[in-house]
Amino acid sequence: MTSRELSAADLPEAIDRALAGTSILILPASRAGAVTEADPRMWAGPGSSPALVLFTSGSTGQAKAVALSSHALTTSARATERFLSGPGDWHLCLPVNHIAGFQVELRARLAGRAPVRAASARFTAESFAAAVDSLLQRAGGRPTYTSIVPTQLHRILDDDRATRAAAQISHILLGGAAISPALLDRADEAGLAIVRTYGMSETAGGCVYDGVPFDGVDITITEAGTIDLRGPVVADAYVGIDDDGTITPIESAALTTDEQGRALMHTSDLGRLDNGVLSVLGRADDIIVSGGENVSPHALETGLLPSWQRAGVTEMLVTWVPDAEWGKKIVALVRLADDCPFGAEETPRQLARHLNGFDRDMTGQLLPQLVFAVEEIPSRSIGKPDRKAAAEVAAELEAGSGP
Structure with missing residues (x-):
């Protein structure tokens, strides 16, 4: 196997193979592309091959390919379970080519039950409410979760049925963009259990929940006021993918290691720490x-x-x-x-x-x-x-x- 395209039905077992080190999952740069599975021998870097290669959102310029290890991905997923209410049933309404959507698939796989996936690529309040109804009926006594972005939360709160459905979910992860206090106030008044997340592709998704970092994740505010993140969830490297499928690490000042050899991500986000709780203040380059x-x-x-x-x-x-x-x-x-x-x-x-x-x-x-x-x-x-x-x-x- 050099590489092959996967269908949505293939993804859960492909996740197992990637975590076991027998393949590399490569997410497409766009939502319209297909997830592919590559042979670990296509890895041209030091050490073990990564489990996942995905592309950043490109919000700071050209999208970059990021390599994440099995350890980083599973550490993140298990930390989410510990922060919330343990293994549960997941609803997926984010594109799987982004880390937030992929992490829902991964957490659901580790929890032993496939997520309830959105029936349509276009998010609407009506489709959300219908999917959550299915999630709640299936879950039984298990906790229920979903992961959304602020734009989706706006749509949910503008619809009474969707708001009632969301209020029955055990925890709602909210991230991917700046979150206004006014939006959080509306969600709180409606009874939604919102958990604010901060992270990125390079940290295997959210690694700071409600301002508190996962165990093993350290936050430093630099002299320039930007946020540095270090710990086991940080990516191995940025990579390039050659025409023949070879995956090669690319040196970058953004992804390095500290004096103790721990992976370190230098972000462009401005932040403030108050008694160990992080507030994100926007991007330096904005x-x-x-x-x-x-x-x-x-x-x-x-x-x-x-x-x-x-x-x-x-x-x-x-x-x-x-x-x-x-x-x-x-x-x-x-x-x-x-x-x-x-x-x-x-x-x-x-x-x-x-x-x-x-x-x-x-x-x-x-x-x-x-x-x-x-x-x-x-x-x-x-x-x-x-x-x-x-x-x-x-x-x-x-x-x-x-x-």
């Missing part, structure tokens, strides 16, 4: 310099959304457009609720003035000068905000909005 001031889109979204949500905004994404005076002018893309009392008749500048007038807690902050109402907030397949696409959308909308 910072917008406007009028000589550094603006964190994540911090601005977190600060504004609670008041904007009361005014009828369901989702928002802060971005920028080129400007002769400011260099980069702060703008926001928003999705408005169906019953929002304003927006359609207002210009982007009037909408910004209207929404900014609701907030009293952002004194001294640069606020969006333009606000554009859109049908969908730009995002990548896993639900991460697509800030590059958002900037392009904002520039197009500004060009067509007039003075």
Whole structure:
């Protein structure tokens, strides 16, 4: 065997082979691609072959291939069980080519029962509710889990049946993108058992739950304010895959080892530790310099959304457009609720003035000068905000909005 494509039905047993070291699973770079299984002899690096190769989301540029060991994957999966309520029944509504979706398949396999998989690639509140009904009927006395991203949670909370179904799940893992406090408040009021996760492809998925790292995972905040993660869940290396299928490690300053030989991931995420609890403050490379001031889109979204949500905004994404005076002018893309009392008749500048007038807690902050109402907030397949696409959308909308 050099490599072969797998169907969804093949994946559970292929996971067993990869964990046992008799094959390497390679996830596709896009959702439309197929999972493939490669011979371990295609590994051209030192030591044992990895169990899994997958591609990052590309949120910081070009997607990179990451190699994860069997030990990293199973350590992560077992740590999740310990943090939650033990082995249970899983619902899968994330694409399996991303680590969050793959981890649901892996946790379900280790727990001895296949996940209840979404019937459609397109997530809707209706399909979620139907799948969760099946999950709850099958589970019996076992705990139930699902893993979702904030965009999906918005859709769930906008639908009464989906919200009632979600409230019956033992634990809901929520990650993959920045999470607004306002969204968490809505979920809490609806009785949802949300567990906030932080991690990435290079850490075998979430390795910090509700700000607390897994056992064996250490967090350090660098002098630059960015987050370093070290421990058994960290990837072996970034890799390149040659045309003949050979998998070769690639040296990178982001994935290294510390003085004790432990795997170390240098992230681009800004963070703060308070008594050992991590708060993620956004990405260092997302910072917008406007009028000589550094603006964190994540911090601005977190600060504004609670008041904007009361005014009828369901989702928002802060971005920028080129400007002769400011260099980069702060703008926001928003999705408005169906019953929002304003927006359609207002210009982007009037909408910004209207929404900014609701907030009293952002004194001294640069606020969006333009606000554009859109049908969908730009995002990548896993639900991460697509800030590059958002900037392009904002520039197009500004060009067509007039003075």
